Amino acid sequence: MERQLLQQAKEAFVSGRARPLEFRLQQLHALQRMIMEKETEISTALKQDISRSQYDTPLLELISIENEIKLAIEKLAQWAAPRPVEKSLFTISDEVYIQPEPLGVVLIIGAWNYPWALTLIPLVGAIAAGNAAVVKPSELSKCSSLLLHALLPCYLDKDLYPVVTGGVSETQQLLRLRFDHIFYTGGSTAGKLVMEAAARHLTPVTLELGGKSPCYIDKDCDVRTACRRVTWGKFVNCGQTCIAPDYILCEPCIQGQVVEFIRETLLEFYGADPKCSPDYGRIINQEHFNRIMSLMEGYTPVVGGQSDSSQWYIAPTVLKDVPPHSRLMQEEIFGPLLPIVTVSDMEDAINFINEREKPLALYIFCSDQKAIKRMIEETTSGGVTVNDVMMHYTVSSLPFGGVGQSGMGHYHGKHTFDQLSHQRACLIRSLKMERVNLARYPPQDRRRARR
Numbered sequence: 001m002e003r004q005l006l007q008q009a010k011e012a013f014v015s016g017r018a019r020p021l022e023f024r025l026q027q028l029h030a031l032q033r034m035i036m037e038k039e040t041e042i043s044t045a046l047k048q049d050i051s052r053s054q055y056d057t058p059l060l061e062l063i064s065i066e067n068e069i070k071l072a073i074e075k076l077a078q079w080a081a082p083r084p085v086e087k088s089l090f091t092i093s094d095e096v097y098i099q100p101e102p103l104g105v106v107l108i109i110g111a112w113n114y115p116w117a118l119t120l121i122p123l124v125g126a127i128a129a130g131n132a133a134v135v136k137p138s139e140l141s142k143c144s145s146l147l148l149h150a151l152l153p154c155y156l157d158k159d160l161y162p163v164v165t166g167g168v169s170e171t172q173q174l175l176r177l178r179f180d181h182i183f184y185t186g187g188s189t190a191g192k193l194v195m196e197a198a199a200r201h202l203t204p205v206t207l208e209l210g211g212k213s214p215c216y217i218d219k220d221c222d223v224r225t226a227c228r229r230v231t232w233g234k235f236v237n238c239g240q241t242c243i244a245p246d247y248i249l250c251e252p253c254i255q256g257q258v259v260e261f262i263r264e265t266l267l268e269f270y271g272a273d274p275k276c277s278p279d280y281g282r283i284i285n286q287e288h289f290n291r292i293m294s295l296m297e298g299y300t301p302v303v304g305g306q307s308d309s310s311q312w313y314i315a316p317t318v319l320k321d322v323p324p325h326s327r328l329m330q331e332e333i334f335g336p337l338l339p340i341v342t343v344s345d346m347e348d349a350i351n352f353i354n355e356r357e358k359p360l361a362l363y364i365f366c367s368d369q370k371a372i373k374r375m376i377e378e379t380t381s382g383g384v385t386v387n388d389v390m391m392h393y394t395v396s397s398l399p400f401g402g403v404g405q406s407g408m409g410h411y412h413g414k415h416t417f418d419q420l421s422h423q424r425a426c427l428i429r430s431l432k433m434e435r436v437n438l439a440r441y442p443p444q445d446r447r448r449a450r451r
């Protein structure tokens with residue numbers, strides 16, 4: 001089945017129909033129409049998958065997909081055009097340029113936490129770049145996955161952009177096949193398997209992985225505002241966001257304030273009982289519920305801590321004075337638990353970050369411009385937002401991706417187009433002026449004589 005779909009996609013790609021810009025634009029417009037016409041169905045599927053609030057779905061997923069489509073439609077001619085480059089003395093009269101060209105068939109493997117954005121944003125780039133693409137959404141967000149499988153063929157070319165549903169075994173079947181690029185979003189354990197499988201065919205990969213994204217709050221900043229912003233970013237989608245602040249680093253003297261401001265904000269956002277709030281989500285499944293609950297073992301939360309396994313509900317939870325070597329601080333939390341680790345100052349925070357794997361995102365709350373620049377300069381991460389969380393993700397002109405263990409390759413806007421294109425080096429020379437070439441032709445005597 002997977003082999004047959006790939007074969008169809010390959011044949012459709014080889015037919016050349018994905019290549020003309022008019023076709024790419026027409027497919028992008030159709031995708032745009034799908035998002036507009038099916039917003040309610042998409043929101044309902046997400047409500048069933050992760051109890052996501054109907055209000056959050058447009059804000060968190062659909063607007064970003066729509067913006068990516070709009071941008072690609074507007075800029076496609078510019079992105080796809082040949083780019084003349086600087087020439088050397090020996091190529092001065094030649095035509096020298098870079099021609100972006102499609103790679104072939106791209107495999108897009110998405111994760112469950114934002115099942116639409118994580119499959120469709122790469123797909124926008126794949127279509128714009130003139131590729132075919134096989135889309136494999138996550139089996140864990142089942143309703144979204146089935147809906148995508150039902151909708152996409154009604155709007156897009158069925159052979160060029162098929163959807164494969166199913167779980168690990170279907171993904172593994174796909175990974176045995178030869179694609180021209182694999183674009184994977186998910187955890188690093190499966191990411192390594194993807195890269196291993198891709199290596200067998202020398203297929204290039206983009207790996208959008210996760211990790212622990214630190215959030216440093218400086219004692220001299222507006223801590224109340226910082227905590228409001230952190231609270232939103234941590235608990236939206238029930239903490240299941242790859243760039244959610246994973247933990248807070250702050251000095252002991254403001255830890256109490258941080259806890260109180262977060263408590264106050266939670267009350268404002270989700271009321272006295274977040275379980276009853278239409279704005280607060282649920283954990284994706286029992287396995288993740290158990291995993292997150294086990295991370296809390298041995299700790300007494302200062303905020304939250306309640307749970308209900310019948311609904312996969314875990315309250316927004318804050319834990320203070322968390323030891324740096326605890327399990328909570330070893331693996332990505334990917335749930336609504338927010339540990340606070342105290343550090344003695346900014347330098348200590350920088351060392352703390354640098355002693356660990358390179359994170360996907362770094363958040364700094366600070367009012368001192370010099371200190372901000374210092375922290376950016378002395379650390380590394382896929383991306384960084386200062387005095388807010390996650391906002392760098394929303395800027396299409398910024399490359400979104402990880403570094404080191406948090407991933408490789410990047411996307412959004414033109415970056416997706418470039419990631420899924422081959423940048424072909426082209427030189428066109430005329431057959432005239434043959435005398436110029438004598439300097440490089442044998443025999444040696446003649447070359448020496450010309451010098």
Ligand code: NAD
Binds near residue numbers: 190402
């Ligand atoms: P997941 O379980 O949905 O897996 C992701 C994809 O990999 C799915 O399509 C699944 O079918 C496939 N898969 C799972 N196990 C596999 C295996 N053994 N072999 C082959 N394929 C397999 O998602 P997840 O891994 O739980 O996702 C959460 C992780 O993804 C977190 O670490 C999060 O930070 C990361 N993430 C990263 C981004 C990003 O943009 N960088 C976005 C979202 C999530």
